[in-house]
Amino acid sequence: MIFRPAVEGDLDRLLGCVVDEGISWAHPDRLLSFLESGDYRHAWIWIAEENGEILARAVWWGSPDAGKPLALDCLYVHPSVDDPIGLAADLLGHAHAAYDDKPAYHVFVSNGWRDDPTSAAAIAWRRTAAGRAGLTEELERLRYEWTAEAGAPKPSGRLEFRGEDDDELFVAAFRRVAVGTLDHHTREALVTMDPDAQARQDVAGYRSMPGERSWWRLAYTADGELAGVALPSANGGGPVVGYLGVVPEHRGRGYVNDLLGEITRNHAARGVQRIVADTDAGNVPMARAFERAGYRNFAIRLVLSPPPSHT
Numbered sequence: 001m002i003f004r005p006a007v008e009g010d011l012d013r014l015l016g017c018v019v020d021e022g023i024s025w026a027h028p029d030r031l032l033s034f035l036e037s038g039d040y041r042h043a044w045i046w047i048a049e050e051n052g053e054i055l056a057r058a059v060w061w062g063s064p065d066a067g068k069p070l071a072l073d074c075l076y077v078h079p080s081v082d083d084p085i086g087l088a089a090d091l092l093g094h095a096h097a098a099y100d101d102k103p104a105y106h107v108f109v110s111n112g113w114r115d116d117p118t119s120a121a122a123i124a125w126r127r128t129a130a131g132r133a134g135l136t137e138e139l140e141r142l143r144y145e146w147t148a149e150a151g152a153p154k155p156s157g158r159l160e161f162r163g164e165d166d167d168e169l170f171v172a173a174f175r176r177v178a179v180g181t182l183d184h185h186t187r188e189a190l191v192t193m194d195p196d197a198q199a200r201q202d203v204a205g206y207r208s209m210p211g212e213r214s215w216w217r218l219a220y221t222a223d224g225e226l227a228g229v230a231l232p233s234a235n236g237g238g239p240v241v242g243y244l245g246v247v248p249e250h251r252g253r254g255y256v257n258d259l260l261g262e263i264t265r266n267h268a269a270r271g272v273q274r275i276v277a278d279t280d281a282g283n284v285p286m287a288r289a290f291e292r293a294g295y296r297n298f299a300i301r302l303v304l305s306p307p308p309s310h311t
């Protein structure tokens with residue numbers, strides 16, 4: 001068995017790999033358009049090959065300006081392979097060694113996938129293979145969408161929203177909002193990082209997204225106290241909620257509705273037809289707020305990642 005990154009000459013055979021197991025995958029249209037846009041690169045597609053036939057294929061995604069792959073997008077093994085778990089784990093292991101990194105695997109499935117034998121089986125073998133290759137942590141995120149028919153809420157007038165040019169104000173607000181968060185990624189980062197560094201990293205991450213910096217807002221109460229942050233944004237797929245949060249001393253007053261309303265209005269005012277958002281299944285106050293605001297849970301994102309390094 002040969003394990004290697006793909007080259008342009010492999011394209012026809014790469015397009016011939018089909019995953020029909022009820023989960024997201026790098027189908028031919030996606031493969032061609034992402035290779036064109038730079039979201040996929042041949043060097044970030046690894047194959048296991050025998051006698052000129054592709055027996056396994058792993059496709060990583062990274063934004064067009066990224067210097068390294070950021071997420072595993074698709075894992076395929078040919079149906080004739082006796083040990084798909086072993087082969088997929090080996091393939092991931094070879095690529096991880098070359099990358100000197102283990103990007104997380106993001107798989108999209110329908111709600112209720114556990115009750116669907118096809119999707120449940122598709123996830124089961126991939127989860128085991130990914131785990132053998134070091135992606136042992138599992139997180140379930142709820143995907144929400146708002147469409148223009150749902151309408152944007154009117155402002156309650158309880159909070160004043162201000163744009164601020166100074167990123168330092170957002171760093172300070174992110175730091176306060178991270179205290180007591182139910183968001184897994186933030187909690188995990190705070191185990192190993194200084195809160196200021198964690199806030200800076202998050203602000204830099206949102207800065208690097210395609211959404212406009214001028215959309216960012218800080219929210220203040222009538223007394224002039226900071227209540228929270230609201231960052232409408234966008235990614236390669238279109239408008240997203242981005243980030244919002246309430247400072248701990250103002251939680252439990254429903255301000256989350258005001259912040260989410262402000263983000264929804266920001267996008268709606270520009271004629272946006274669809275806004276997408278993800279939140280952890282365990283972030284119940286956030287999930288409830290999406291549902292109150294007319295966002296619909298349309299899918300699940302499973303994230304398999306390496307354990308946090310406690311260095």
Ligand SMILES: CC(C)(COP(=O)(O)OP(=O)(O)OC[C@H]1O[C@@H](n2cnc3c(N)ncnc32)[C@H](O)[C@@H]1OP(=O)(O)O)[C@@H](O)C(=O)NCCC(=O)NCCS
Pocket residue numbers: 177178180181182183243244245246247250251252253254255256257278279280283285286289
């Ligand atoms: C999620 C969040 C915005 C909710 O804000 P909020 O305005 O307090 O939400 P609500 O007023 O609707 O709160 C509903 C209930 O959840 C509780 N709650 C809210 N946030 C909580 C938290 N982080 N931990 C524990 N309980 C929380 C509230 O106290 C309230 O309880 P009650 O009904 O017993 O009074 C807020 O927790 C937050 O800023 N978290 C950190 C950032 C975050 O997770 N952002 C979303 C990322 S996708």
